[in-house]
Amino acid sequence: MSAATVSRQFARAALRTSARQTFATSSRQAFRQSGRRFYSSEPPKNSSTSPLAYIAGAAVAAGAGYYLFTQGVGSATTKIFTPTEGDYQKVYNEIAARLEEKDDYDDGSYGPVLVRLAWHASGTYDKETGTGGSDGATMRFAPEGDHGANAGLKHARDFLEPVKAKFPWITYSDLWILAGVCAIQEMQGPTIPYRPGRSDKDAAACTPDGRLPDGSKRAPHLRDIFYRMGFNDQEIVALSGAHALGRCHTDRSGFEGPWTFSPTVVTNDYYTLLLNEKWHIRKWDGPQQYQDKTKGLMMLPTDYALIEDKAMKPWVEKYAKDNDLFFKDFAAVVTKLFELGVSFKPDTKTIVFKRSNA
Numbered sequence: 358m359s360a361a362t363v364s365r366q367f368a369r370a371a372l373r374t375s376a377r378q379t380f381a382t383s384s385r386q387a388f389r390q391s392g393r394r395f396y397s398s399e400p401p402k403n404s405s406t407s408p409l410a411y412i413a414g415a416a417v418a419a420g421a422g423y424y425l426f427t428q429g430v431g432s433a434t435t436k437i438f439t440p441t442e443g444d445y446q447k448v449y450n451e452i453a454a455r456l457e458e459k460d461d462y463d464d465g466s467y468g469p470v471l472v473r474l475a476w477h478a479s480g481t482y483d484k485e486t487g488t489g490g491s492d493g494a495t496m497r498f499a500p501e502g503d504h505g506a507n508a509g510l511k512h513a514r515d516f517l518e519p520v521k522a523k524f525p526w527i528t529y530s531d532l533w534i535l536a537g538v539c540a541i542q543e544m545q546g547p548t549i550p551y552r553p554g555r556s557d558k559d560a561a562a563c564t565p566d567g568r569l570p571d572g573s574k575r576a577p578h579l580r581d582i583f584y585r586m587g588f589n590d591q592e593i594v595a596l597s598g599a600h601a602l603g604r605c606h607t608d609r610s611g612f613e614g615p616w617t618f619s620p621t622v623v624t625n626d627y628y629t630l631l632l633n634e635k636w637h638i639r640k641w642d643g644p645q646q647y648q649d650k651t652k653g654l655m656m657l658p659t660d661y662a663l664i665e666d667k668a669m670k671p672w673v674e675k676y677a678k679d680n681d682l683f684f685k686d687f688a689a690v691v692t693k694l695f696e697l698g699v700s701f702k703p704d705t706k707t708i709v710f711k712r713s714n715a
C-alpha cells in the first residue's frame with residue numbers, strides 16, 4: 358500500500374470516526390506506517406491575487422453578508438438576499454464535503470491549512486489601532502498575501518474558491534472563518550460558535566508585515582505579538598494547541614514536520630508530547646527546530662518556549678492532563694481570535710453548526 362493511500366485512508370477515518378479515543382490510536386498507527394508524506398502541489402510563485410480579480414465580489418459583498426443580484430439581461434429583477442442560518446449551514450456542509458472528497462493533500466486533509474488561513478486572517482489584529490483582524494480578508498492581495506508568514510495559504514484560499522462560486526453571497530472574510538470553524542469541528546475538535554457579518558476590504562486595508570509570530574523566537578516575542586491582539590498567557594498556550602494539527606513545510610516556513618502523530622485530529626497531544634518527549638535541537642541545514650527521539654516529530658522554538666516560561670508552563674501541564682479543559686478553553690479562545698476586529702450588528706445571532714457526522 359502506498360504512503361499516499363494510507364494517508365488518505367487515515368484522513369477518511371479521521372473525518373468519520375466519532376469516538377475520539379478509538380481514532381486517536383488507529384490514526385497514530387496509520388500515521389506511523391505512512392512514513393514520508395508528499396505534498397500534492399508546489400507552492401505558488403506568487404501567492405496573492407491582483408486586486409482587480411476581486412473588485413466585483415468585494416463590491417457586492419460589502420456590508421453584512423447581503424448580496425444584490427440581477428436576473429435577466431437589462432431587466433427587472435433585483436433582489437436582496439438575506440442569508441439565514443440554514444444558508445450558512447449549507448456553506449458549512451459544502452466545505453465539509455470538500456474536506457472529505459479532496460483527501461489527496463498532505464496528511465490526507467485540507468483541514469489544518471484551513472485552520473491556519475482563518476488564524477492568519479485574524480491574527481493581524483492590533484487592539485491599539487483597531488486595524489487588521491478577520492474583517493477584510495485582505496490576504497487576497499499583495500502585499501499581505503506575499504508576506505512570508507502567509508506562504509502556502511494559497512492552497513487554502515484556492516480550496517475555498519469553488520465554495521465562494523457556489524455561494525457568492527458570502528464574503529471572503531466570513532467564508533474563511535466559517536472554513537476554520539468547519540475544519541476544527543470536522544477534525545473532531547470542540548464546537549466553535551460562529552457569527553457572520555464580516556465585510557471584504559480592498560488592498561488599502563492590508564496590514565504591515567510582521568504582525569504574525571515568528572517561530573524562531575521565544576516567549577517575549579509571543580507576548581509582544583499576542584498581547585497586541587489582546588490575549589494573555591493562558592490564551593497563548595491554549596491557542597498553541599492548534600499545533601496538534603498539520604505540519605511545517607520546508608518550502609513554506611522553512612521548518613519541517615508535524616507536531617503530533619495524528620495531525621488531522623484535534624487532541625491535546627501537542628501538550629503531552631511537549632512535556633513528555635525528550636526534545637533536542639535537530640542537526641540539519643534548516644532553521645533551528647526541536648526533534649523527538651523518533652525524529653518523526655518537531656517543535657518550533659516558540660512551542661518549546663511554552664515549557665521554558667514559568668508562567669506558561671503550568672497551562673501546558675493543565676492541558677496535557679485534561680483534554681476536556683483544553684477543548685473548553687480552546688473553543689473560547691478560538692472564538693475570540695476569529696472575531697478580532699469585527700463589529701457585529703447588535704442583533705447578530707450566533708450559529709452552532711451541525712457536524713457532517715451528527
Ligand code: HEM
Nearest residue numbers: 469470473476570571572596599603604605606609610659
Ligand atoms: C504561537 C505562535 C505561532 C507560531 C510561531 C506558529 C508558526 C507556525 C509555522 C512556522 C507553521 C508551519 C507553516 C508551514 O510551513 O506550512 C505553522 C503551521 C500551523 N499553524 Fe501555527 N503558529 C503559531 C500559532 C498558531 C495558532 C494560534 C494557530 C491556530 C489557532 C495555529 C495553527 C497552525 C496550523 C493548523 C498549522 C498547520 C498548517 C498546515 O498543516 O498546513 N498556529 N504555524
